[in-house]
Amino acid sequence: MKTFxxxxxxxxxxxxxAGAAIEILPLPEKVxxxxxxxxxxxxxxxxxxxxxxxxxxxxxxxxxxxSANVHSSVSGKxxxxxxxxxxxxxxxxxxxxxxxxxxxxxxxxxxxxxKAEITHSREExxxxxxxxxVVGLGGATFPxxxxxxxxxxxxxxxxxxxxxxxxxxxxxxxxxxxxxxxEMLIGIQILMKGLDVxxxxxxxxxxxxxxxxxxxxxxxxxxxxxxxxxxxxxPQGGEKQLIKAIxxxxxxxxxxxxxxxxxxxxxxxxxxVYEAVQKNKPLVERVVTVxxxxxxxxxxxxxxxxxxxxxxxxxxxxxxxxxxKVINGGPMMGKALTSLEVPVVKxxxxxxxxxxxxxxxxxxxxxxxxxxxxxxCPMGLEPVLLAQLSENQMFETAEKERILxxxxxxxxxxxxxxxxxxxxxxxLGKNKVGIIIRNRGKK
Amino acid sequence: xxxLTVSGSPHVHGHQNVKSIMYGxxxxxxxxxxxxxxxxxxxxxxxxxxxxxxxxxFEWIIQKYLLKGPLTINDGSALVTGVLLAFNVPSNLPAWxxxxxxxxxxxxxxxxFGGLGKNPFNPALIGRVFLLISFPVQMxxxxxxxxxxxxxxxxxxxxxTTLGILKEGISAGKTVQELxxxxxxxxxxxxxxxxxGGSLGEISAIALLLGAAYMFFxxxxxxxxxxxxxxxxFVFSGILWLVNPAIYIDPVMHMLAGGMILGVFYxxxxxxxxxxxxxxxxxxxxGAGLLTILIxxxxxxxxxVSFAILIMNAFTPLINKAFKPRRxxxxxxxxxx
Ligand code: SF4
Ligand code: SF4
Numbered sequence: 001m002k003t004f005x006x007x008x009x010x011x012x013x014x015x016x017x018a019g020a021a022i023e024i025l026p027l028p029e030k031v032x033x034x035x036x037x038x039x040x041x042x043x044x045x046x047x048x049x050x051x052x053x054x055x056x057x058x059x060x061x062x063x064x065x066x067s068a069n070v071h072s073s074v075s076g077k078x079x080x081x082x083x084x085x086x087x088x089x090x091x092x093x094x095x096x097x098x099x100x101x102x103x104x105x106x107x108x109x110x111x112x113x114x115k116a117e118i119t120h121s122r123e124e125x126x127x128x129x130x131x132x133x134v135v136g137l138g139g140a141t142f143p144x145x146x147x148x149x150x151x152x153x154x155x156x157x158x159x160x161x162x163x164x165x166x167x168x169x170x171x172x173x174x175x176x177x178x179x180x181x182x183e184m185l186i187g188i189q190i191l192m193k194g195l196d197v198x199x200x201x202x203x204x205x206x207x208x209x210x211x212x213x214x215x216x217x218x219x220x221x222x223x224x225x226x227x228x229x230x231x232x233x234x235p236q237g238g239e240k241q242l243i244k245a246i247x248x249x250x251x252x253x254x255x256x257x258x259x260x261x262x263x264x265x266x267x268x269x270x271x272x273v274y275e276a277v278q279k280n281k282p283l284v285e286r287v288v289t290v291x292x293x294x295x296x297x298x299x300x301x302x303x304x305x306x307x308x309x310x311x312x313x314x315x316x317x318x319x320x321x322x323x324x325k326v327i328n329g330g331p332m333m334g335k336a337l338t339s340l341e342v343p344v345v346k347x348x349x350x351x352x353x354x355x356x357x358x359x360x361x362x363x364x365x366x367x368x369x370x371x372x373x374x375x376x377c378p379m380g381l382e383p384v385l386l387a388q389l390s391e392n393q394m395f396e397t398a399e400k401e402r403i404l405x406x407x408x409x410x411x412x413x414x415x416x417x418x419x420x421x422x423x424x425x426x427x428l429g430k431n432k433v434g435i436i437i438r439n440r441g442k443k
Numbered sequence: 444x445x446x447l448t449v450s451g452s453p454h455v456h457g458h459q460n461v462k463s464i465m466y467g468x469x470x471x472x473x474x475x476x477x478x479x480x481x482x483x484x485x486x487x488x489x490x491x492x493x494x495x496x497x498x499x500x501f502e503w504i505i506q507k508y509l510l511k512g513p514l515t516i517n518d519g520s521a522l523v524t525g526v527l528l529a530f531n532v533p534s535n536l537p538a539w540x541x542x543x544x545x546x547x548x549x550x551x552x553x554x555x556f557g558g559l560g561k562n563p564f565n566p567a568l569i570g571r572v573f574l575l576i577s578f579p580v581q582m583x584x585x586x587x588x589x590x591x592x593x594x595x596x597x598x599x600x601x602x603x604t605t606l607g608i609l610k611e612g613i614s615a616g617k618t619v620q621e622l623x624x625x626x627x628x629x630x631x632x633x634x635x636x637x638x639x640g641g642s643l644g645e646i647s648a649i650a651l652l653l654g655a656a657y658m659f660f661x662x663x664x665x666x667x668x669x670x671x672x673x674x675x676x677f678v679f680s681g682i683l684w685l686v687n688p689a690i691y692i693d694p695v696m697h698m699l700a701g702g703m704i705l706g707v708f709y710x711x712x713x714x715x716x717x718x719x720x721x722x723x724x725x726x727x728x729x730g731a732g733l734l735t736i737l738i739x740x741x742x743x744x745x746x747x748v749s750f751a752i753l754i755m756n757a758f759t760p761l762i763n764k765a766f767k768p769r770r771x772x773x774x775x776x777x778x779x780x
Pocket of ligand 2: 366367368369370371372373374383384415416417418419420422
């Protein structure tokens with residue numbers, strides 16, 4: 001069975017909510033929709049305080065090439081425009097909407113009917129995806145239409161669909177593959193048309209045998225799409241690792257997947273593409289896994305963007321008494337939240353509630369030069385060396401040792417028997433090296 | 444819940460920590476400890492006890508009064524050094540010499556560099572070499588165990604090791620075949636199970652291999668250094684043997700005799716003092732293998748493992764600079780379409 005070669009780890013999977021069907025979270029009284037939710041330039045706000053909006057109405061416009069539209073996820077009245085803390089801990093401008101009813105924009109097809117026939121041209125597909133504010137839902141939130149615009153001189157050959165969900169605990173993609181499979185497959189066909197490729201591969205780790213079986217049966221009806229079962233190994237969901245696992249190609253340092261003829265999209269993104277193109281439906285809701293060992297009811301919830309995370313936790317049985325940490329995302333790459341009032345955004349794939357006793361890091365002792373961090377690094381880096389260079393502020397050397405190749409997967413810190421906070425140092429170093437490179441450009 | 448804990452990712456951790464690794468090594472040495480006590484009797488237990496106690500004591504007192512850092516004696520590393528040092532000396536070594544060896548191992552080779560993880564050389568080997576150079580007579584007169592199934596040391600008889608017999612004999616003009624056929628020569632089988640003269644821990648290849656297998660299984664060591672070490676030593680000694688079997692020992696005997704197995708699996712693999720990238724580890728292993736045979740055949744001492752590993756320890760920083768891990772995306776030509 002296929003997998004990527006270099007490095008990798010096996011954290012406990014803990015997929016507690018794998019069996020929980022997707023439930024619709026009731027509408028909250030208020031939503032807080034950050035104006036910028038994706039990678040790239042901030043979007044421009046186009047509603048004012050007091051405006052009455054419908055579900056799916058555009059409220060912020062992505063004007064730069066790499067930026068994305070943002071739509072209202074509810075109907076109601078804009079009560080405030082204010083700064084809120086987002087899931088990354090930054091303060092961002094957000095539109096606060098008091099929810100009244102649930103009236104959708106007339107353009108949107110809200111019916112349950114599955115529309116299989118793809119009538120749009122390539123250009124229309126790209127335009128629709130951009131208009132509907134679709135971004136990568138795997139976590140990186142890269143605007144999806146940009147990925148469809150293959151740069152001059154490059155050619156896309158394969159579309160890879162990421163159904164790996166290698167983060168422990170998270171199950172939203174798994175549920176989507178089981179419950180929304182046809183729509184997702186049509187979404188994949190749309191992406192194939194948009195990219196003008198003949199082959200698409202859905203990579204799924206073999207710890208989801210039901211999803212593999214289910215999709216393998218269905219793909220016969222969708223020419224060009226193939227399911228690729230993969231050995232379980234973290235971080236297989238990393239773009240470069242997935243490409244390596246499925247095609248055997250390695251994206252060179254500092255380059256994008258298109259360099260080796262590949263474009264990668266997440267299964268959730270494929271579904272959002274289906275809804276955008278076939279149903280005219282903007283990205284206003286997504287599936288979020290709410291999970292944790294002490295949580296009463298680990299769940300997969302269909303949630304409107306802008307819903308405070310506290311509402312999701314309430315629905316899943318309330319915050320357990322022994323809670324120590326709440327993580328936006330999975331335990332390997334997720335960010336610890338400072339408050340439960342932050343809103344769900346397009347990039348929120350899960351909320352993990354960790355008990356107090358698992359929330360603290362282990363004590364840090366001397367590095368024993370065991371090289372375990374090196375052997376698990378999926379990018380073939382030397383985390384121990386890079387951390388040292390960052391600590392000693394030797395950023396130029398760190399750049400030469402390819403610190404920017406680090407995908408921040410956390411495998412090194414996860415493995416280090418001395419408990420060294422390698423990734424903390426690496427983030428600092430990457431940041432500094434980035435600044436140095438930008439300054440160089442200015443001179 | 445009042446305040447949420449906030450820290451950077453990752454939020455989960457693997458199962459290994461420094462302690463579990465160090466105690467894993469100790470567990471791996473248990474079979475060899477039993478074998479040494481079986482063949483050398485309580486003397487062996489005495490040496491191990493004194494060595495371990497002295498190592499722990501020096502680590503504790505230096506950490507507490509000189510370095511003034513957090514206590515580290517229960518991380519298991521001083522225990523490992525203690526047992527390894529005992530494994531590297533004869534069972535009749537006087538107690539004070541063992542203590543002196545422990546002081547050099549822990550005090551000079553480890554703590555003066557800043558403690559665990561900072562030492563460039565394997566502490567137990569530094570201790571052994573210090574003893575060997577300072578007390579060559581005591582360090583090379585080995586109690587000889589009786590044959591297998593007759594435990595205990597042949598009363599008050601000391602004699603040379605397998606390699607010692609061969610080295611002396613060869614330089615006196617005898618052939619290897621004559622020497623191996625002579626009375627009192629341990630032979631392959633006794634070398635394998637441990638009925639030979641030698642340091643405490645090196646006599647039984649089987650017990651050591653058992654422990655090594657355990658360390659592989661627990662993922663405490665990887666195959667790179669041992670495979671490269673044994674491979675290069677085997678090939679090099681094999682070539683010499685093919686050239687002239689009368690004056691060169693055969694490669695299998697080289698593997699079984701002396702400190703080869705102990706050195707390869709328990710000391711060359713010491714993570715602190717060996718290279719970090721797999722490529723670097725292979726280079727390290729090959730170098731140590733060649734040096735070991737070189738010293739055994741042409742050096743002044745019959746045994747070369749300790750010196751070979753220490754010399755390669757000295758090269759480790761250089762190897763780390765020269766042999767980087769294979770970076771993702773490097774060396775693989777991008778195949779297109
Ligand atoms: S976080 Fe970076 S350095 Fe650490 S293992 Fe992942 S890619 Fe390598
Ligand atoms: S894993 Fe930790 S202890 Fe081992 S070499 Fe890397 S930083 Fe050092």
